[in-house]
Amino acid sequence: MPITINEFIDDPKCNRRSFLKACTITAAALGLSDAMIPRLVEAAANPQRPPVVWLHFQECTGCTESLVRGSHPDIARLILDIISLDYHETLMAAAGHQAEKQLHETMEKYQGKYLCVVEGGIPTKDNGIYCKIAGRTAMDILAEVSSKSAAVIAIGNCATYGGIQAADPNPTGAVGVWDLVHDVPVINVAGCPPNPISFLGTVLHYLTFKRLPPTDQLGRPLFAYGRKIHDQCERRAHFDEGRFAERFGDTGHLAGYCLYKVGCKGPETYANCPAVRFNDVGVWPVGVGHGCIGCTEPGFWDTMTPFYERLPNVPIPGGGGIVASAESTGKKILAVAGAAVGIHAAVGIGKRIVKGKSEK
């Protein structure tokens, strides 16, 4: 009989090895020296580590999917190992009343100690009725579960900044966790989906050092979101030397040149994708020929679209309309100014012809 994946990862030798490997990858992403790896391993293996409650609201479960479906079992395995998920709607075996009971038991037993992970946006319009679980609104559940937790980790663009449902016109009034939770620390592991390593790094940092990693002003951990994509991109040399793909499939694109002219948002996006990459096989969007769409930035569905243009079609505040593009608006104003100047000059000349040169 062929060996199954479960038997493979249950093999204790293999398990230990992949466990150490995943800890090492994460330590590297965190920018820690290898002297710190034993501490990370110790924290991750500690049976006393805090449990994790994982809440799902307005989302597609893509973040969970990307966490547990690594092509390599190391990372996924470590995640499932260390975060001993006491409540995770996608992964737990319990359902219905059983699940609710589990959630409340964890909240009582580990009050002020457990980590709360939130995936998905929270609708606030009409008292939050657009997302309900077990008859309670997402707002309600979040307020209760977060207030008893030690810290909240918002995962994905939806939980951090509202995500796609918060895109204009935001019919359900969706917001991110940090717009609602102010009494416990909140950290934003942004992205659509975020890199599993960034999530793991945040959790391991908390387990090891008993505090969340330092963040930027948008609440994102600096170890993963401290630098722009564009400043670490492997195509940057092509950018500096002016070699671009003009459109998808042209000579420049086939040669692997810079995707700036087909709308790459790397110059406006903070993330570690070029350094950490995805799926354990060293790929990331720009690496495989598609521009960055800026999924780690607040409001990216509004500000980064159209994805294949440089600048957004954002609504002008107060204007109500949408500028088709900054360019054409500017040109129109310049044309109007030109016409105004022309008319002004013509009136002056006309008046002089009619009235004659004024005496001075």
Place this chain on the structure above:
Amino acid sequence: MNYEKKYVWSILFRLCHWAFALAIVVLVVTGFYINDPWTNTWLENSRTFPVADMRYYHFLAGFVFTAAVLVRLILYLIGNRQERIFNALPVTPGNVRNFFSTFAYYGYATDSHEERLGHNTLAGLTYLFTYAVAAAQLVSGFYMLYPESVTWQSWGLPLFGTQQQARFIHHLLMWYFLIFAFVHLYLLVWNDVRSPEGMISSIFNGYKFKPKHDGSAKA
């Protein structure tokens, strides 16, 4: 009518004007290039760095631009009478009157206008607004130039939003400068045609020609 030569613009003011104007020309050209690089090398090992170079000139001009704005700020406070901020603000009855009469003059409603040494109040206010836009332009610029700086982030985020939004605003504001320059040049020529004070040359040599006051004129 007799005219006399009057010293209006200090040397620092004139240097500041030209640094500002020339920096803007460079910034607009390189800015357009950054938005949509119109060259494409498609040739490896050509040892040219068009995009890096254009960005470099943009940033260099950006620093000149910033210096000019800062110098002008100081002149608003300690410059000569024409250069001070009170000359531009409609805070005195004379300045308020001048503001409205300038509209009448520019609207061909009247041919007479007040002989002022400095800017008329309408122009003064427009320039003040232009420097405010310039301040926004340079803060958004430095925010993009130093993306990893906590200091610039703490200015940039509340003022402009994310890097992408800052870039969009930076781009829109560029059009303000284009339109300003266009109208500015038109009105300068218009004034030069309508009045013999020599407005255009004043920004080169600092002097304007004003009617001699009969009472105060010395024999």
